[in-house]
Amino acid sequence: MSDGVATVHLVRSPARTVWTAIALSGAFLLAGCGSQADLAKVNHPRTVVPAKVVQKPQPNTPPRPVEPVFAPERLRAVDPCALMDTQTLSAFGVPASSRAVALSDCGNYMKDGAGKRLSITLRLGQNVLISDTAKTTKLAGLTTVESTSTTTCFVKSVVQEGSVVLGIVAQVDYEGDSCDVGRRLNESAINRIRTNAPLRPQGNKGSLTSVDPCAIFSPVTATEVLGGTPSMTPYDLYRCNWRRDSLSFGIEFAENTDPKNSSANKKAEVVTIEGVTAYQRKDDSFGNSCKIEWLHKATTDGKGEVATVSVDNTKKGVDIDLCAKATTVAKALVPKLPKP
Incomplete structure (x- = not known):
């Protein structure tokens, strides 16, 4: 499931970037056996806020958390499935086992x-984009907007403003009152993160979950790849993009299928990057691009933490070896990643 209106991802064109829209998910539970939020169904008083007060993306304004506790580096440390425990979800019915579906996401497919x-x-x-016509509310003190698509409701609460707007998003697919479930769950998650954020388990050696892809990469290498002084833009918690004119490159960390088993890599070239086996493929369906991806750390069921480097050129008629540039980025990145 995805919310094309609310989710801002890198797109192609001068608006084109390294990635297309993807659905992400993230969840939390109070670490240990602390107090649980009351999720019994209640009618939540909500005050409608005119859309004009919403902090929309502001290109010249650095990203800033609405509260220090929601800073990206602190959110990366939160266990994404800790709030999706049986006790919490029992308020809505009969939970199944919660499972991570991305580095910062958790899902439960229950009844x-x-x-x-x-x-x-x-x-x-x-990433969250609130349209000009959106009606916003305050949920647990945060600017929040709801949108629906058939039986699915998205409850999006803004935790970062400025040039990149981020949110905590509850996505609920249900033939009942899906927005009520999302609202109650989001409110609980927000308050728990404020009071006693559940941290990821210790001992997850070499995981990418604690890595900021923007901070780990050298500006010197970005200039080497793109020339001049590239602009840098963070996206979500685990994606970053650098751009100069028609050229851009991006770094993404995700939980995904092992690249060697990915159908997208059936015709990929197998390359070695700093001792790591990687898969390189070109794509000219929307212009020119080259992508290199590799398994950083195996998890379960043929999946793992996957690092991806993508280089794009939106200007036609310019002969640039994009795979050479992607290789430069990957070679600079691999040694800086934690050792699994």
């Missing part, structure tokens, strides 16, 4: 008390 399907995903640090 309500009457046996109807109820799919819940809680996303942490997702």
